[in-house]
Amino acid sequence: MIPSLLMVSIVVFLFIHLIPGDPAQIMLGDLATPEQVEQLRVEMGLDQPVAVQYGKWLKNLLSGDMGTSIFFHQPVGSVILSRAETSILLSLMTLFIIVVIGIPVGYLSSTRYGTRTDQVVSGLSMTFASIPTFWLGLNLMTIFAVKLHIFPTSGFPSIVDGGSIANLVYLILPSITLAAPNSALIIRLTRASMLDVLKEDYVRTARAKGLAEHLVNIKHVFRNSLNAVASALGFTFAALVSGTVVTETVFSLPGIGRLVVDSILRRDYPVLQGIILVIALIYMLINLLVDISYVMLDPRIQHGTGSTK
Amino acid sequence: MKNILKMMNSRKITFIGMLFLLILIVLGLFAPLLAPYDPYEMMHEERLQSMNSLHFFGTDNFGRDIFSRIIYGARTSLIASAGVVIFSMVAGVCIGLFAGFYKRLDAVLMRIIDVMMAFPSLLLALVLVSILGRGMLNVILAVGVTYLTRTTRIVYGLTLKLKEEVFVDAFRAAGASNMRLIFKHILPNLISPVIVQATFTFAFSLLDMASLDFLGLGLPPEIPSWGSMLSEGALYLSRAPWLLIFPGLFIVLTVLSFNIVGDTLRDQMDPRFRHDIQGV
Numbered sequence: 001m002i003p004s005l006l007m008v009s010i011v012v013f014l015f016i017h018l019i020p021g022d023p024a025q026i027m028l029g030d031l032a033t034p035e036q037v038e039q040l041r042v043e044m045g046l047d048q049p050v051a052v053q054y055g056k057w058l059k060n061l062l063s064g065d066m067g068t069s070i071f072f073h074q075p076v077g078s079v080i081l082s083r084a085e086t087s088i089l090l091s092l093m094t095l096f097i098i099v100v101i102g103i104p105v106g107y108l109s110s111t112r113y114g115t116r117t118d119q120v121v122s123g124l125s126m127t128f129a130s131i132p133t134f135w136l137g138l139n140l141m142t143i144f145a146v147k148l149h150i151f152p153t154s155g156f157p158s159i160v161d162g163g164s165i166a167n168l169v170y171l172i173l174p175s176i177t178l179a180a181p182n183s184a185l186i187i188r189l190t191r192a193s194m195l196d197v198l199k200e201d202y203v204r205t206a207r208a209k210g211l212a213e214h215l216v217n218i219k220h221v222f223r224n225s226l227n228a229v230a231s232a233l234g235f236t237f238a239a240l241v242s243g244t245v246v247t248e249t250v251f252s253l254p255g256i257g258r259l260v261v262d263s264i265l266r267r268d269y270p271v272l273q274g275i276i277l278v279i280a281l282i283y284m285l286i287n288l289l290v291d292i293s294y295v296m297l298d299p300r301i302q303h304g305t306g307s308t309k
Numbered sequence: 310m311k312n313i314l315k316m317m318n319s320r321k322i323t324f325i326g327m328l329f330l331l332i333l334i335v336l337g338l339f340a341p342l343l344a345p346y347d348p349y350e351m352m353h354e355e356r357l358q359s360m361n362s363l364h365f366f367g368t369d370n371f372g373r374d375i376f377s378r379i380i381y382g383a384r385t386s387l388i389a390s391a392g393v394v395i396f397s398m399v400a401g402v403c404i405g406l407f408a409g410f411y412k413r414l415d416a417v418l419m420r421i422i423d424v425m426m427a428f429p430s431l432l433l434a435l436v437l438v439s440i441l442g443r444g445m446l447n448v449i450l451a452v453g454v455t456y457l458t459r460t461t462r463i464v465y466g467l468t469l470k471l472k473e474e475v476f477v478d479a480f481r482a483a484g485a486s487n488m489r490l491i492f493k494h495i496l497p498n499l500i501s502p503v504i505v506q507a508t509f510t511f512a513f514s515l516l517d518m519a520s521l522d523f524l525g526l527g528l529p530p531e532i533p534s535w536g537s538m539l540s541e542g543a544l545y546l547s548r549a550p551w552l553l554i555f556p557g558l559f560i561v562l563t564v565l566s567f568n569i570v571g572d573t574l575r576d577q578m579d580p581r582f583r584h585d586i587q588g589v
């Protein structure tokens with residue numbers, strides 16, 4: 001994990017350095033004289049070799065300093081933290097919908113394999129997986145917020161900063177938007193992995209010994225298909241990150257996804273760098289947890305004996 | 310060919326999907342002939358018209374004909390997605406094959422791919438577009454790189470499996486060179502999974518590029534695309550809903566068609582490889 005982390009940090013550092021435009025010039029604006037720009041470049045250490053700059057950046061990073069935002073004139077860490085609430089709540093609500101809808105519907109679909117129910121579920125989930133997130137969001141907003149006035153159209157007043165828990169209502173449409181395509185993927189995945197397990201000999205044995213059908217399905221089939229579902233959570237996180245960028249833009253939510261787009265448009269590269277790094281870190285951590293959950297869910301897999309991929 | 314016909318007959322929905330894609334390709338190819346209006350022409354006296362006999366899908370806030378813009382948008386989407394598919398498949402297959410075949414390359418190449426995979430795809434594409442600048446080729450490259458990693462992983466895994474097969478040993482014993490083994494004996498076995506993966510890549514890259522256009526960080530605004538039509542239409546969502554409905558519908562139908570075709574192809578595929586492709 002440590003070598004991968006180092007590689008990731010190098011890639012992130014290089015990304016930002018490859019983006020055209022001089023940070024010193026951007027900070028000072030168009031009116032600055034070349035001398036002023038040069039002076040700031042020296043102050044920021046931009047005149048030094050890239051390797052030296054990387055070393056400094058990494059050293060600061062390890063002590064928790066991710067630099068200063070060009071736009072906000074605040075430490076990057078606190079800028080990201082101030083936006084974290086919205087994104088974390090949005091992701092948790094979305095994850096809740098995905099798990100509550102995706103897994104049971106996938107289960108139902110596989111136990112009714114080949115029936116009308118299964119076909120309808122398959123068709124619907126494939127359709128939902130094909131809808132662009134932002135289009136679904138705009139449509140939900142038009143229908144439920146603009147026309148019917150059931151939900152607020154956009155924004156999200158903070159709950160942590162003294163707001164009431166009722167503010168969660170602002171996140172209902174965004175989380176439905178974000179959950180739709182992802183639940184579709186989980187439905188199809190749960191179904192497919194359950195169908196695989198249904199072919200196993202031990203399932204036939206369980207049926208032959210007279211175990212009730214629903215017990216066979218839950219105790220033998222579902223439990224053994226959980227492995228595939230757990231591995232799906234890794235890429236669900238990636239999909240959620242991509243999805244929050246779009247969804248937060250559609251619903252004007254003050255989250256990290258929106259901050260990514262704004263930082264690119266404002267050329268606020270220290271912030272962009274910080275966000276990418278934090279997201280990559282969380283993503284790697286989740287994948288590690290998924291690998292650990294493999295072992296817990298399936299005792300046949302042991303650490304160190306071959307890879308599961 | 311016979312197989313394909315039989316499959317079409319048993320899966321009518323796949324047939325409909327293929328028919329839609331065919332129509333779309335024709336629309337894209339002959340856009341200048343088929344579009345009733347110039348997609349850039351602004352007719353200010355006809356702005357924000359609803360659907361009518363002159364403008365089938367209405368007009369936008371500049372008085373441009375939506376139907377014509379959708380036809381040109383089909384062209385844009387198909388070219389861009391095809392670009393992503395070609396780039397990611399060619400590069401992904403090459404890297405995957407070599408990394409899978411040569412143990413020494415494996416460590417380096419797959420480590421790089423793993424690092425690339427630590428970034429969620431849209432985020433990676435956003436950053437790459439800001440490095441490269443907006444433009445058709447740059448967007449294709451940026452999105453292509455995110456799909457390259459997935460294709461490489463799949464081809465790599467399959468190559469590892471195929472390398473151990475008896476027929477490869479047999480050809481090696483008969484004196485075949487490594488290059489011959491890779492391109493003449495392993496590659497042909499990978500064709501069908503790669504085609505399936507290509508179909509899904511087409512669908513998902515179309516969605517990703519629409520998102521980039523919507524965020525204003527994709528294709529330059531002067532190229533008509535479904536994503537940028539939606540981002541302009543979003544400003545008029547209560548006044549002119551047709552600005553949202555039609556481009557969105559075309560995205561959904563196109564992506565859905567590709568997914569259906571991909572799904573059918575996957576079912577026809579060698580069952581040993583079926584698990585290696587993650588589609589919808």
